[in-house]
């Protein structure tokens with residue numbers, strides 16, 4: 001299948017997302033268009049390094065005569081800390097990284113977030129480039145320029161907006177992704193479809209089997225559709241101040257509660273999937289959608305093997321309390337992104353917590 005490109009129009013900070021299959025070796029060619037590049041620091045995590053992706057990127061970049069160095073962090077959310085950032089800043093310093101260097105993040109959302117943050121802050125900002133290797137990172141975290149790290153009790157609390165030079169997606173890397181991680185990314189894909197894109201919704205319904213088999217052509221179509229949606233919204237609201245980006249958060253208010261209640265053992269995209277179904281049930285109760293649409297949501301999520309309910313009992317009183325702290329709650333009034341039609345959603349304000357608990 002041919003390569004596809006999705007533009008992210010952000011004035012001087014505009015960039016392209018190149019999406020293909022088996023196109024990892026394109027990286028050197030792409031990087032060359034950003035000359036002069038004095039050196040490339042390739043940040044990855046131990047799992048991704050073992051799979052050889054960072055090495056393939058490094059070898060290809062070196063072919064263009066650019067010095068490369070691979071830095072590897074422990075895999076997982078526990079690496080998104082100020083301690084990791086500190087270690088990386090010092091490694092960059094030792095490595096002689098300068099303002100003409102580029103940091104390439106080769107990995108999932110963790111590598112992209114911390115790599116982008118280190119790039120945003122080292123020497124008051126060096127360039128960075130994203131090579132996302134999880135489905136979640138390919139359809140979501142690598143696009144939009146939000147980078148950052150966690151504080152011990154607050155996820156993504158410290159960060160910056162630092163747009164990448166570009167993004168290169170090789171859907172072939174998804175072949176090695178553990179099933180649960182693939183499903184977590186698929187949770188975000190299904191979210192985009194049911195809340196923002198009626199065509200993608202229908203495409204998924206008609207292609208569940210090839211999605212589940214991770215067929216490269218199908219994955220490419222999905223990643224292109226999701227990147228277009230996210231790029232469109234980011235272009236209208238780069239710094240998340242105008243409220244447009246809130247529409248990316250369908251299923252997230254409930255999802256966030258489920259993540260907290262599971263003490264973060266439930267993967268984000270799976271929590272979002274179950275959260276989307278709760279939001280759709282609430283929308284039915286409020287008369288925003290009809291039963292046929294709710295049933296379409298349920299059937300699609302089941303066919304994709306996404307959770308529609310949680311295994312654990314939910315303490316709705318505690319849930320309501322957590323929701324009060326949600327960033328979409330204004331003056332104590334709960335606001336939720338709810339579906340209003342196939343591939344459509346709206347921010348609905350002032351929803352009673354009692355109604356939420358009954359969903």
Ligand SMILES: NC(=O)c1ccc[n+]([C@@H]2O[C@H](COP(=O)([O-])OP(=O)(O)OC[C@H]3O[C@@H](n4cnc5c(N)ncnc54)[C@H](O)[C@@H]3O)[C@@H](O)[C@H]2O)c1
Nearest residue numbers: 047075076108109110111133134136137141146173176177
């Ligand atoms: N910046 C944003 O806009 C944004 C948006 C959404 C999520 N996020 C962040 O993204 C992070 C989650 O990202 P994630 O789900 O990619 O998690 P992750 O980066 O932890 O990756 C998940 C696991 O998959 C492994 N992995 C990565 N690529 C692989 C491959 N091709 N084959 C096999 N294993 C592979 C990783 O080593 C890791 O163990 C969270 O920290 C979240 O806050 C950021």
Ligand SMILES: [Zn+2]
Nearest residue numbers: 188252268272
């Ligand atoms: Zn999400």
